[in-house]
Structures are given as C-alpha cells and as structure tokens.
Amino acid sequence: MHFTVISRILGILLMLFSLTLIPPVLVSLWFHDHNQVSFLIAFIITFAAGMVAWFPVHNVKQDLRTRDGFLVTALFWTVLGLFGSLPFMFSNGLNLSFTNAVFESLSGLTTTGATVITGLDTLPKSILYYRQQLQWLGGIGIIVIAVAILPMLGIGGMQLYRAETPGPVKDSKLTPRITETAKALFLIYLSLTVVCALSYWFAGMSLFDAICHAYATVAIGGFSTHDASMGFFQSETIHAICVFFMVVSGINFALHFYSWQDRRISNYFRDPEFQFYISAILVGCVLTIFLLYHYDVFNFTDSVGHGIFQLVSILTTTGFTTTDFSAWPSILPFMLLYFAFMGGCAGSTGGGIKVIRILLIFKQGIREIHRLIHPSAVIPIKVGSTSVSDRVVDAVWGFFSVYVFAYFMMFLVLVGTGLDVITAFFAVGACINNLGPGLGEVATHYGDMNETAKWVLCFAMLLGRLEVFTLLVLFSPMFWRR
Incomplete structure (x- = not known):
C-alpha cells in the first residue's frame, strides 16, 4: 500500500474541493445573507488540511496500484463528505450537529x-x-x-x-x-x-x-x-x-x-x-x-x-x-x-x-x-x-x-435502534439506492431519526454509490496484507 501516493492524491482533492467553497461566498455577498464567513472558515480549514496532506509527499512519483486505487476511490466521498460538512456546522441559523x-x-x-x-x-x-x-x-x-x-x-x-x-x-x-x-x-x-x-x-x-x-x-x-x-x-x-x-x-x-x-x-x-x-x-x-x-x-x-x-x-x-x-x-x-x-x-x-x-x-x-x-x-x-x-x-x-x-442487515440494525418497520425499510432502500425520500418518518426529511440510524444510513449511501464491492473490499483482512 503506497500511503504517500494516497496522501498526495487526497491532499490535491481537498485543495481542489476547497476552491468550490468560493462560489457560495459570492452568492452570500450577492444576496446579503451574511453567511460568507462560514464558507471562508471552511475554505481555510479544507485548504490547509489538503496542504498538510500533500506538501510532505508532493515529490513522490510512485505509480498508483490497484489496492491504492480502491482506497482512494472509497476515500474520495468519505473525506470530501466530512470536509463538506463544515459550512453546515458553521452556518448562521442552521445549528446542525456534527452527525x-x-x-x-x-x-x-x-x-x-x-x-x-x-x-x-x-x-x-x-x-x-x-x-x-x-x-x-x-x-x-x-x-x-x-x-x-x-x-x-x-x-x-x-x-x-x-x-x-x-x-x-x-x-x-x-x-x-x-x-x-x-x-x-x-x-x-x-x-x-x-x-x-x-x-x-x-x-x-x-x-x-x-x-x-x-x-x-x-x-x-x-x-x-x-x-x-x-x-x-x-x-x-x-x-x-x-x-x-x-x-x-x-x-x-x-x-x-x-x-x-x-x-x-x-x-x-x-x-x-x-x-x-x-x-x-x-x-x-x-x-x-x-x-x-x-x-x-x-x-x-x-x-x-x-x-x-x-x-x-x-x-x-x-x-x-x-x-x-x-x-x-x-x-x-x-x-x-x-x-x-x-x-x-x-x-x-x-x-x-x-x-x-x-x-x-x-x-x-x-x-x-x-x-x-x-x-x-x-x-x-x-x-x-x-x-x-x-x-x-x-x-x-x-x-x-x-x-x-447488505440491505436487510442495515434494515435490521435500524429496526433495532427503535424505528418502525416501514420507516426502516424505506430509509435503507432510499439511501442504498441513492434515492432520498421514503415513507414513515422519512417521508419528508430525516432530521427526527436517532444518530445511530443516521450513521448507518451514511454508510448505506456510500455503499450504494461505490457499488458495494469497492467499499466492502476495504473490510477484508486480505486487502491489508502485504
């Protein structure tokens, strides 16, 4: 596993992603919604994190191997998803928790x-x-x-x-x-x-x-x-x-x-x-x-x-x-x-x-x-x-x-967290299929669900988007062996 290559790629991705936080700043200035500071703070944190990951290994010229590619592909949405949450946490009036x-x-x-x-x-x-x-x-x-x-x-x-x-x-x-x-x-x-x-x-x-x-x-x-x-x-x-x-x-x-x-x-x-x-x-x-x-x-x-x-x-x-x-x-x-x-x-x-x-x-x-x-x-x-x-x-x-x-395992976990059967069935189906709306408590939004259920559904979104095997292969012991 070439972690230096992976770090270099993720660093570049984060720095590029930080640039996408500039358009919302311009939108905020245009509509005078006083939210530009939230995006600027998120931009600074994201760009700095990308620089920290990239700069120490920016001269590395190793080729990306197959296993490295699996990890980079899975981390593409995981890492960007985490840093993409910063504007929501910092925004005025939203008051969203980390989850x-x-x-x-x-x-x-x-x-x-x-x-x-x-x-x-x-x-x-x-x-x-x-x-x-x-x-x-x-x-x-x-x-x-x-x-x-x-x-x-x-x-x-x-x-x-x-x-x-x-x-x-x-x-x-x-x-x-x-x-x-x-x-x-x-x-x-x-x-x-x-x-x-x-x-x-x-x-x-x-x-x-x-x-x-x-x-x-x-x-x-x-x-x-x-x-x-x-x-x-x-x-x-x-x-x-x-x-x-x-x-x-x-x-x-x-x-x-x-x-x-x-x-x-x-x-x-x-x-x-x-x-x-x-x-x-x-x-x-x-x-x-x-x-x-x-x-x-x-x-x-x-x-x-x-x-x-x-x-x-x-x-x-x-x-x-x-x-x-x-x-x-x-x-x-x-x-x-x-x-x-x-x-x-x-x-x-x-x-x-x-x-x-x-x-x-x-x-x-x-x-x-x-x-x-x-x-x-x-x-x-x-x-x-x-x-x-x-x-x-x-x-x-x-x-x-x-x-x-995977669908039915996550469905059982959601039922175990206290959700009713209809809500759990449609919530997992909507997230693993990258659909969105469901039935029951998730007919309009997912805000009232417990935190455990939300993290399970985050995993379901990634699983569906990465077409299952790209993500599940990371949980195989054989993947991490030299």
Missing part, C-alpha cells in the same frame, strides 16, 4: 437527496446554493470515476458494462487518454447542465432556482431550494423539462459521448441497456397512471402528470416530488421503490443496482426456466447479438446477492 452536517454533506455528494434540514424556503441563499453544488460535483465525480478511474482497477461500471454489453460503447476507452476522457465527460455534463438551467429559466423559474435545480436534475440528486420540491412550481412545462433531463441523465454518459461524436441518435436505440431502460420507464408510467386513476387519487389528467413525473423521478433515483406520494395507496410507494432498485444505466449519475445488471438477471432467470425444460441444452445469454460469458453473469449475481444482504 446531521455529515449526513447532509454525504447525501449531497453521493447524490442521494435525503435531507435533515427543514424550512428550505427561509434558508440563506448561499446554503441553498451550496447544497445543490454538492450534488452537481458528486454527479460529475461519479461519472468520471465510473468511466475513467474504475476500469483501471479492473472493476466498476464501465469495465463491467463493456464486458456485458455489445454496441457502440464496447470500446475499451472513449478517448486514448484518461484525462481526455474525463474532459469529454465533463463537457457533456456541463452542456447538459447549462441547457437544463436555461430551459428552466425560460419556463418561468428564477435564474437562481433554475441554476440550482439544473445542478440537482443532471446530477440525479433531488435536493431542492423549496420544501415542496418541484411541487412548488405549479407548471406543467417545468415538470416536463425536469422529466426529460432526468431521463437523459439516467443514460450512460459514454453513450451520450458516442452519439454526440458520431452525430447519430440511432446509437441510443441500438444499445440494449437503453432499450431496457426506456421500456421500464414506459411500463412503470402506465402502471402508475392506471393505479392512481383506479384508486381515485387524481382525475385522469393529474394521474398522467403526477404519475409520469413521480415514476421517472424515483426510477432514476432523483427524488424530486410534485406531490406527497407517501399518501398514495401503499401499493404505489412500494412499487416505486422496487423500480428505484433498478436505478439508472451504468456510467450515469443514477443510483440503484443499474439497468444492465437487472437485464442480465432477468435473462438468467429465463435461461434457468428453459434449462428445466431442456436440461442438456447449451443456452447462451445474449445482450443484443453478443453472448455474455458465465463469468460476467456470476459476477452480477454475486453483486446482487451482497447488495440485498
């Missing part, structure tokens, strides 16, 4: 969207902006690590995705160099954010709300500047724009890259994961609309509007709301949570198990049924026209098993 501040910070960076803060409409504008910015930074961090960094370690979204999927994203790299790959992804991410913000602004949002909600939409985060979330904006146009960008942001960003590079939209429709993703959205929307209308929750028009928005928001693990879906007939919230387990595509900002894994699990289930009928038959699993190796299918099943096992 609540870390929870809010990690929720933002992992794009979970679970919050412990209420009264958003009256908060200082700088704090509102900072929450949204955390999600935006977490979103681009997810994409770059999933597409550019994790393949170097032999794990993660894109390497697994390339092994599992044929089509336009089969190539080993998007561009010849990782730095160029990261740059290309960032430009796509930034472009989507700018277009989304302008769309919101032209549709009637204030410029401040448009920028903030564009951050959260493209990052699939779900934080809002209002307690009523997207329901604050009584505009079908704004809701439609939000649905469009949530769907787009849930698509593999490598697929966006190739489609943009080739100037061909047909690349999307040839991709099996995209086909399954869109099909799931369409089926989910039809079911949700039907159930809302069947149970007389809304008239048909409102059933269509709220049903489509809420299904897309929860399936993509964004977490925006236009109405209190926790008050819907119980079949609907449970069904929506099941869709959230699927989440977005690999290489997107979405959470969950990922569409490609669900597709392979479904195909494996069909194959097992066929094997019962024809025990001696050799039946390959195909995604598109390409066969998927049994090794990949085994890896997907292993991931799914550990994901579900």
Whole structure:
C-alpha cells in the first residue's frame, strides 16, 4: 500500500474541493445573507488540511496500484463528505450537529437527496446554493470515476458494462487518454447542465432556482431550494423539462459521448441497456397512471402528470416530488421503490443496482426456466447479438446477492435502534439506492431519526454509490496484507 501516493492524491482533492467553497461566498455577498464567513472558515480549514496532506509527499512519483486505487476511490466521498460538512456546522441559523452536517454533506455528494434540514424556503441563499453544488460535483465525480478511474482497477461500471454489453460503447476507452476522457465527460455534463438551467429559466423559474435545480436534475440528486420540491412550481412545462433531463441523465454518459461524436441518435436505440431502460420507464408510467386513476387519487389528467413525473423521478433515483406520494395507496410507494432498485444505466449519475445488471438477471432467470425444460441444452445469454460469458453473469449475481444482504442487515440494525418497520425499510432502500425520500418518518426529511440510524444510513449511501464491492473490499483482512 503506497500511503504517500494516497496522501498526495487526497491532499490535491481537498485543495481542489476547497476552491468550490468560493462560489457560495459570492452568492452570500450577492444576496446579503451574511453567511460568507462560514464558507471562508471552511475554505481555510479544507485548504490547509489538503496542504498538510500533500506538501510532505508532493515529490513522490510512485505509480498508483490497484489496492491504492480502491482506497482512494472509497476515500474520495468519505473525506470530501466530512470536509463538506463544515459550512453546515458553521452556518448562521442552521445549528446542525456534527452527525446531521455529515449526513447532509454525504447525501449531497453521493447524490442521494435525503435531507435533515427543514424550512428550505427561509434558508440563506448561499446554503441553498451550496447544497445543490454538492450534488452537481458528486454527479460529475461519479461519472468520471465510473468511466475513467474504475476500469483501471479492473472493476466498476464501465469495465463491467463493456464486458456485458455489445454496441457502440464496447470500446475499451472513449478517448486514448484518461484525462481526455474525463474532459469529454465533463463537457457533456456541463452542456447538459447549462441547457437544463436555461430551459428552466425560460419556463418561468428564477435564474437562481433554475441554476440550482439544473445542478440537482443532471446530477440525479433531488435536493431542492423549496420544501415542496418541484411541487412548488405549479407548471406543467417545468415538470416536463425536469422529466426529460432526468431521463437523459439516467443514460450512460459514454453513450451520450458516442452519439454526440458520431452525430447519430440511432446509437441510443441500438444499445440494449437503453432499450431496457426506456421500456421500464414506459411500463412503470402506465402502471402508475392506471393505479392512481383506479384508486381515485387524481382525475385522469393529474394521474398522467403526477404519475409520469413521480415514476421517472424515483426510477432514476432523483427524488424530486410534485406531490406527497407517501399518501398514495401503499401499493404505489412500494412499487416505486422496487423500480428505484433498478436505478439508472451504468456510467450515469443514477443510483440503484443499474439497468444492465437487472437485464442480465432477468435473462438468467429465463435461461434457468428453459434449462428445466431442456436440461442438456447449451443456452447462451445474449445482450443484443453478443453472448455474455458465465463469468460476467456470476459476477452480477454475486453483486446482487451482497447488495440485498447488505440491505436487510442495515434494515435490521435500524429496526433495532427503535424505528418502525416501514420507516426502516424505506430509509435503507432510499439511501442504498441513492434515492432520498421514503415513507414513515422519512417521508419528508430525516432530521427526527436517532444518530445511530443516521450513521448507518451514511454508510448505506456510500455503499450504494461505490457499488458495494469497492467499499466492502476495504473490510477484508486480505486487502491489508502485504
């Protein structure tokens, strides 16, 4: 383990992250909310900590090994989550404890969207902006690590995705160099954010709300500047724009890259994961609309509007709301949570198990049924026209098993802390899928939960965002042996 290399990288990350505390200072000065000192203190502490970690080892030129990469990847969100909590602790009027501040910070960076803060409409504008910015930074961090960094370690979204999927994203790299790959992804991410913000602004949002909600939409985060979330904006146009960008942001960003590079939209429709993703959205929307209308929750028009928005928001693990879906007939919230387990595509900002894994699990289930009928038959699993190796299918099943096992272990721990079953079930599901809103005590916020439960949910957020194995490998004794 090259701890000097790890210290150097984390030091650089912290110093870079400290610079992101400057925009909230400018927002505070612009809106005169007298909160700039909080951000300046956080900036000084974060930059100093980064300098202390970086300077003693800044001349070290050792290569980053696989085990070092695992640790750096896990520490990326952990360390930034801890330092990202400083503005929440120092801010005027928030009075958040260390636990609540870390929870809010990690929720933002992992794009979970679970919050412990209420009264958003009256908060200082700088704090509102900072929450949204955390999600935006977490979103681009997810994409770059999933597409550019994790393949170097032999794990993660894109390497697994390339092994599992044929089509336009089969190539080993998007561009010849990782730095160029990261740059290309960032430009796509930034472009989507700018277009989304302008769309919101032209549709009637204030410029401040448009920028903030564009951050959260493209990052699939779900934080809002209002307690009523997207329901604050009584505009079908704004809701439609939000649905469009949530769907787009849930698509593999490598697929966006190739489609943009080739100037061909047909690349999307040839991709099996995209086909399954869109099909799931369409089926989910039809079911949700039907159930809302069947149970007389809304008239048909409102059933269509709220049903489509809420299904897309929860399936993509964004977490925006236009109405209190926790008050819907119980079949609907449970069904929506099941869709959230699927989440977005690999290489997107979405959470969950990922569409490609669900597709392979479904195909494996069909194959097992066929094997019962024809025990001696050799039946390959195909995604598109390409066969998927049994090794990949085994890896997907292993991931799914550990994901579900971790879910139920954390669920039991939360019940043991005194939470009711519904709250515990939805809280863990919302956090491990990086979704945000749940049912029971967490239908609107997580502020009333006990501290033990909040730390368990912080772990759940990291576990879901790091796709389980990247984090759990650190708890293996073999990982630390020389």
